[in-house]
Amino acid sequence: MPKPSSTHLHQTSLKTSLIERAFAILDQLGPNGVTIRAVARASGVSHAAPANHFADRRQLQTEMAILILDHLLSDVERRSSVEPDRARAYLLSLFEYSQSWPHRYDLLWRKDLVNWEHPQLAANLEEAYQDFIQSLIRRSPRVNSGGEDIETLGTALWAMVHGYAQLRSTRIFEARTDKATGERRIDAMLSLLLGAVFVHSGS
Amino acid sequence: MPKPSSTHLHQTSLKTSLIERAFAILDQLGPNGVTIRAVARASGVSHAAPANHFADRRQLQTEMAILILDHLLSDVERRSSVEPDRARAYLLSLFEYSQSWPHRYDLLWRKDLVNWEHPQLAANLEEAYQDFIQSLIRRSPRVNSGGEDIETLGTALWAMVHGYAQLRSTRIFEARTDKATGERRIDAMLSLLLGAVFVHSGS
DNA sequence: GAGATTGATTGACACTGTCAATTTACAGTT
DNA sequence: AACTGTAAATTGACAGTGTCAATCAATCTC
Numbered sequence: 001m002p003k004p005s006s007t008h009l010h011q012t013s014l015k016t017s018l019i020e021r022a023f024a025i026l027d028q029l030g031p032n033g034v035t036i037r038a039v040a041r042a043s044g045v046s047h048a049a050p051a052n053h054f055a056d057r058r059q060l061q062t063e064m065a066i067l068i069l070d071h072l073l074s075d076v077e078r079r080s081s082v083e084p085d086r087a088r089a090y091l092l093s094l095f096e097y098s099q100s101w102p103h104r105y106d107l108l109w110r111k112d113l114v115n116w117e118h119p120q121l122a123a124n125l126e127e128a129y130q131d132f133i134q135s136l137i138r139r140s141p142r143v144n145s146g147g148e149d150i151e152t153l154g155t156a157l158w159a160m161v162h163g164y165a166q167l168r169s170t171r172i173f174e175a176r177t178d179k180a181t182g183e184r185r186i187d188a189m190l191s192l193l194l195g196a197v198f199v200h201s202g203s
Numbered sequence: 204m205p206k207p208s209s210t211h212l213h214q215t216s217l218k219t220s221l222i223e224r225a226f227a228i229l230d231q232l233g234p235n236g237v238t239i240r241a242v243a244r245a246s247g248v249s250h251a252a253p254a255n256h257f258a259d260r261r262q263l264q265t266e267m268a269i270l271i272l273d274h275l276l277s278d279v280e281r282r283s284s285v286e287p288d289r290a291r292a293y294l295l296s297l298f299e300y301s302q303s304w305p306h307r308y309d310l311l312w313r314k315d316l317v318n319w320e321h322p323q324l325a326a327n328l329e330e331a332y333q334d335f336i337q338s339l340i341r342r343s344p345r346v347n348s349g350g351e352d353i354e355t356l357g358t359a360l361w362a363m364v365h366g367y368a369q370l371r372s373t374r375i376f377e378a379r380t381d382k383a384t385g386e387r388r389i390d391a392m393l394s395l396l397l398g399a400v401f402v403h404s405g406s
Numbered sequence: 407g408a409g410a411t412t413g414a415t416t417g418a419c420a421c422t423g424t425c426a427a428t429t430t431a432c433a434g435t436t
Numbered sequence: 437a438a439c440t441g442t443a444a445a446t447t448g449a450c451a452g453t454g455t456c457a458a459t460c461a462a463t464c465t466c
Contacts, residue, residue, distance in 0.1 A: 014444085032315055035422065046446050048424085053444095057423065109373065112235055116373045129375050149391070155376050156363055156392040163366025164358065170312065170319045172332050173358050188352070189359040193396060217413085239454065249415050251455080256413095260454065 015053040017043050022064060023104075030103045031113055034061065058115055061107060065114040066121050068104045072097045073128055086135035087154075088190065090128075091161045095186050098165035099179050105165065132158065157193060161186065218256040220246050225267060226307075233306045234316055237264065261318055264310060268317040269324050271307045275300045276331055289338035290357075291393070293331075294364045298389050301368035302382050308368065335361065360396060364389065 021042040025033050036057050037047045054060040075097055080089040098105040107113060116122060133154045167173055168182060224245040228236045239260050240250045257263040278300055283292040301308040310316060319325060336357045370376055371385060 030315065036424085037422065047422095048447080049445055051424075051445095109369065111372055112233065122374070125373070125375055149395070152388065152391045152395060155367065155388065156395055159366035159370055159376070159392075160359055160363040161366070162370055163362035163364070166312065166369065167362055167365055169314055170328070171325065172328055173362070185355065185358065188355045189362075192352075192355060192359055238452090240452080250453095251416080252414055254414095254455075 031107045061113045062115045234310045264316045265318045
């Protein structure tokens with residue numbers, strides 16, 4: 001029952017407006033800035049209005065996480081239309097997104113802010129991950145080691161990119177946050193892992 | 204000027220007592236539980252007493268992070284005395300620590316709670332990382348590719364273990380948090396990377 | 407001993423999330 | 437058209453939080 005006409009005073013439903021403002025605050029101030037009251041304030045409603053749409057703060061951020069994951073996966077599709085290697089598209093998008101939208105990426109993996117038990121969120125990630133694994137298999141069925149080692153490889157790749165994205169902000173790896181050098185480094189790491197494992201090394 | 208006798212009413216200096224209690228709370232409730240007031244309460248002092256020892260909450264948690272890193276590195280040493288491969292000791296300790304002390308490990312990398320600009324903290328991590336790289340070189344100077352690729356490999360290994368440790372809690376990798384299967388998976392991933400790159404594959 | 411300094415206490419302020427009670431505005435029924 | 441019911445927004449309150457200012461006590465220094 002989506003009511004196209006205004007329910008009360010908002011042209012667009014308040015819920016979507018709240019989420020919009022929440023993203024604006026997130027991008028600017030980070031996860032800690034996304035308070036219920038700040039979002040309400042930015043939307044011009046009373047501090048308790050959001051309660052009608054989100055049970056609590058965690059649920060707001062969980063719904064944001066679903067949108068962030070969508071956003072990220074849409075970037076995978078965009079890149080995949082150019083890059084023939086779909087597994088590579090996943091990994092490069094993952095890294096690029098973490099650098100382009102650092103606060104969104106941070107929020108996504110904060111399990112105190114996001115409820116990863118949420119069925120849709122969990123299902124979307126699981127689906128993406130399985131698709132990633134499939135694209136790895138499709139990429140090159142002929143692997144040095146056989147069997148389920150392909151899943152180990154997938155886990156290693158995903159974890160590596162994710163870990164690198166997160167640790168870069170602590171400056172252990174590379175002093176400055178230069179995106180270009182980061183991508184070059186990612187590329188080298190992927191070549192290392194992919195090139196060494198697969199029979200015909202890519203790129 | 205460490206005053207061995209009681210400054211006021213505490214046998215041991217209040218600062219160390221505060222940190223002790225803070226760790227107890229951290230281990231039980233996670234980073235969000237470590238509030239200035241809760242720590243003060245647990246130490247039996249007024250809510251503003253900690254301000255004399257920590258400028259703000261972030262500084263308390265930053266000092267905790269220094270201790271956590273020490274703790275983690277001491278585990279590396281312990282393991283290194285058994286495991287001849289020191290680089291491997293780093294990686295396995297890193298993972299095991301993240302599973303044994305999940306909340307401490309979480310806190311360590313939370314840049315909103317910990318100030319990674321802190322000179323001592325940054326220096327300690329940098330030193331450990333360089334030692335890790337050195338142990339990688341010492342492990343096997345003969346690498347397939349030459350030059351600074353050893354640093355790329357080091358980054359890849361560290362990032363992979365860290366990323367795996369963090370993502371395990373979101374259940375993408377392995378549904379249940381079984382430590383044993385986790386270690387087996389880590390082992391497989393390390394063999395993948397190390398065994399493929401180095402001339403004589405380890406383990 | 408007098409004075410100064412360090413450390414702890416109390417009280418306050420501006421925030422936060424969340425709940426209860428209330429008011430508002432719309433929709434459907436008769 | 438009036439009534440009623442329901443959903444949504446408001447107001448007010450409560451218990452927390454971090455942090456600051458003023459106060460108070462105890463110790464150290466000369």
